[in-house]
Amino acid sequence: MTTQYEGVIGLEVHAELLTKSKMFCGCAVVDSTTAAPNTYVCPICLGMPGMLPVINRAAVDYAIMVGLALNCEIAGYNVFARKSYFYPDLPKGYQISQYELPLARNGWLMIDLPDGTQKRIGIRRAHLEEDTGKLVHLGNSSLVDFNRSGVPLLEIVTEPDIRSDIEAEAYARKLRAILVYLGVNTGDMSKGVLRMEPNISARPVGSDEFRTRVEVKNLNSIRSLQRASAYEIARHGKVYDQGGTIQQATFGWDELRQQTVLQRVKESASDYRYFPEPDLLPLHITEDYVEQVRERLPELPDAKRDRFLALGLSRYDASVLVADRTVADWYEKVLAAGADAKKAANWLLNEVFARMNKAGYDPEEIGSIKVQPADIAALIKLVDAGTINNNAAKTVLDNIYENGGAPAEWVQNLGLEQTRDTGAVEAVIDRVLTDNPKDVDRFCAGEEKVVRYLMGLVMKEGKGKFPADLVMQVLNEKLAAKCGQ
Ligand code: ADP
Ligand code: MG
Numbered sequence: 336m337t338t339q340y341e342g343v344i345g346l347e348v349h350a351e352l353l354t355k356s357k358m359f360c361g362c363a364v365v366d367s368t369t370a371a372p373n374t375y376v377c378p379i380c381l382g383m384p385g386m387l388p389v390i391n392r393a394a395v396d397y398a399i400m401v402g403l404a405l406n407c408e409i410a411g412y413n414v415f416a417r418k419s420y421f422y423p424d425l426p427k428g429y430q431i432s433q434y435e436l437p438l439a440r441n442g443w444l445m446i447d448l449p450d451g452t453q454k455r456i457g458i459r460r461a462h463l464e465e466d467t468g469k470l471v472h473l474g475n476s477s478l479v480d481f482n483r484s485g486v487p488l489l490e491i492v493t494e495p496d497i498r499s500d501i502e503a504e505a506y507a508r509k510l511r512a513i514l515v516y517l518g519v520n521t522g523d524m525s526k527g528v529l530r531m532e533p534n535i536s537a538r539p540v541g542s543d544e545f546r547t548r549v550e551v552k553n554l555n556s557i558r559s560l561q562r563a564s565a566y567e568i569a570r571h572g573k574v575y576d577q578g579g580t581i582q583q584a585t586f587g588w589d590e591l592r593q594q595t596v597l598q599r600v601k602e603s604a605s606d607y608r609y610f611p612e613p614d615l616l617p618l619h620i621t622e623d624y625v626e627q628v629r630e631r632l633p634e635l636p637d638a639k640r641d642r643f644l645a646l647g648l649s650r651y652d653a654s655v656l657v658a659d660r661t662v663a664d665w666y667e668k669v670l671a672a673g674a675d676a677k678k679a680a681n682w683l684l685n686e687v688f689a690r691m692n693k694a695g696y697d698p699e700e701i702g703s704i705k706v707q708p709a710d711i712a713a714l715i716k717l718v719d720a721g722t723i724n725n726n727a728a729k730t731v732l733d734n735i736y737e738n739g740g741a742p743a744e745w746v747q748n749l750g751l752e753q754t755r756d757t758g759a760v761e762a763v764i765d766r767v768l769t770d771n772p773k774d775v776d777r778f779c780a781g782e783e784k785v786v787r788y789l790m791g792l793v794m795k796e797g798k799g800k801f802p803a804d805l806v807m808q809v810l811n812e813k814l815a816a817k818c819g820q
C-alpha cells in the first residue's frame with residue numbers, strides 16, 4: 336500500500352509599501368530596477384552611526400489597511416525591534432522590524448479554489464519592517480545599491496492552513512489582488528516588490544501532525560511558488576517513503592531546472608538577538624484612528640464580485656473580472672458607458688480577451704490595447720439596435736483591435752450595416768434552396784436541424800448584412816411552402 340501525502344504550507348509574504356518616502360527617513364521610494372543606483376539615499380538609510388529614525392505615518396496607515404482587509408486585530412501598542420544580522424546589503428548590521436508585538440494579528444483570508452469552492456486561511460500576523468539594499472553581481476565583483484534600503488515592508492504570515500500547491504497559488508492570487516486593490520503595492524513580483532516564501536512540509540493524508548518544514552526563497556512569480564510547493568511536497572513524500580527524514584533548511588528555486596536548491600540550514604530566532612529598538616518610542620494606534628482608516632478602504636475583490644453577481648453575472652465570470660483590479664475597472668467603464676452587464680462581460684471575457692491572448696497580452700495589460708471600454712458599449716448598442724449582426728460586430732472589433740477608431744465609423748467604412756430589404760433576402764434564399772435540393776428534402780422529411788445549416792449559407796451570402804430574424808422568418812416560410820408542394 337502506498338502512502339498518500341498532503342502538503343502543509345504557511346506563506347510568508349514581503350510586500351513593499353507604495354509610500355512616497357521610506358520607512359524611517361525622507362528619501363523617495365523609487366523603482367529600484369530602473370533608478371540609477373544609490374541616488375535615493377541619506378545618512379539614515381545608509382546606516383550611518385548616530386542617525387535617528389522617524390516612523391512614516393503613511394506606512395503605518397497602509398499596514399493598518401492591509402490588516403483590516405485581512406480581518407486582523409490591530410494592536411493598540413506596537414513596539415519596533417532590532418533584528419541583528421550581518422549582510423552587505425544591511426549597513427546598520429540590524430533591520431528594524433516588529434517581533435513580539437506585530438501591528439496586525441489573528442486574521443483570515445477567503446481563497447477561491449479552481450473547483451469553485453472557497454477556503455479560509457488564517458493570518459497569523461502582519462508586521463512592519465524596512466527593506467534591505469540590493470546586491471548586484473557583475474562578473475567577479477558584487478555591487479550594492481541602497482535605493483531600496485529602508486523602503487517600508489510589510490511581512491504577512493499565514494497559519495499553516497494551506498494544503499497543496501493549488502491552494503498556495505490561490506492564496507497568492509487573492510492576497511496580491513487585495514494589495515493592488517488597496518493601492519499599497521503594484522503586485523509586480525518580477526520587480527521584487529512582492530516576495531513570497533512558502534514554508535512547506537508534508538504528512539500522510541488523514542494525519543494532523545506538523546512535520547519538519549523547509550522554506551523556499553526568491554520566488555519571482557506565482558507560477559514558481561506553485562511549482563516549488565508541488566516539488567517540495569513530492570520530495571518530502573519520497574524521502575518519507577524511503578524511511579528518511581527531512582532537515583529544516585532554506586532552499587532557493589532553480590527556474591531553469593524546475594527544482595529546489597539547498598541554500599543553508601535554517602537559522603533560529605535566537606540567532607537574531609531581537610530586542611526593542613531603543614531609537615523609537617512605542618507606537619500607539621487608537622481605535623478611533625483604526626476606524627478612520629477603515630473608512631478609507633476601497634471596495635475589495637469579494638465585495639466587488641458579490642456586486643457583479645447581483646448584476647446577473649455567473650460566479651465564474653464575476654471571479655475572473657475581479658481577479659485583477661485593472662480588468663475590473665475596465666469592465667466598470669463599459670457599464671458606465673451604458674452597456675448591459677452580461678453582454679459586456681461576454682464581449683470582454685470572450686472576444687477582447689481572446690484577441691489579447693492571441694497578441695500575447697495578459698488580461699492585466701488591458702490598459703495598453705487600442706480598444707476602449709466605450710467601444711464595447713457602442714458595439715453592443717449597434718447589435719441591439721439591429722444596425723449590425725453579431726458576426727459583423729466581431730469584424731468591427733477585429734478592426735478596432737488592430738487600428739483603433741469608433742465602431743460606427745468602422746461599420747460605415749466596411750459597409751456592414753444590415754438591410755431590411757426583404758426582396759434581397761428572398762432572392763438569396765431562393766438561390767440557396769434551389770442549389771441545395773437534398774437538404775430541402777431532408778428538412779421536409781423531418782430533419783429540422785437542417786434549417787440552421789441553410790440559415791448559415793444565407794447569412795454568409797448576405798455578408799453579414801441580413802438581419803437574422805428576417806432571414807429566419809422568410810426561410811421558414813419558403814421551406815414550409817416547398818414541403819407543401
Ligand atoms: P519563523 O519565524 O522561524 O519563520 P514561524 O513559526 O513564524 O517561523 O512560521 C513561519 C511560517 O511557517 C508560518 O507561515 C507558519 O504557518 C509556517 N509553518 C509552521 N509550521 C509549519 C509546518 N510544520 N509545515 C509548514 N509550514 C509551517
Ligand atoms: Mg521565517
Ligand code: ZN
Pocket residue numbers: 357360361362375376377378379380381485
Ligand atoms: Zn534615506
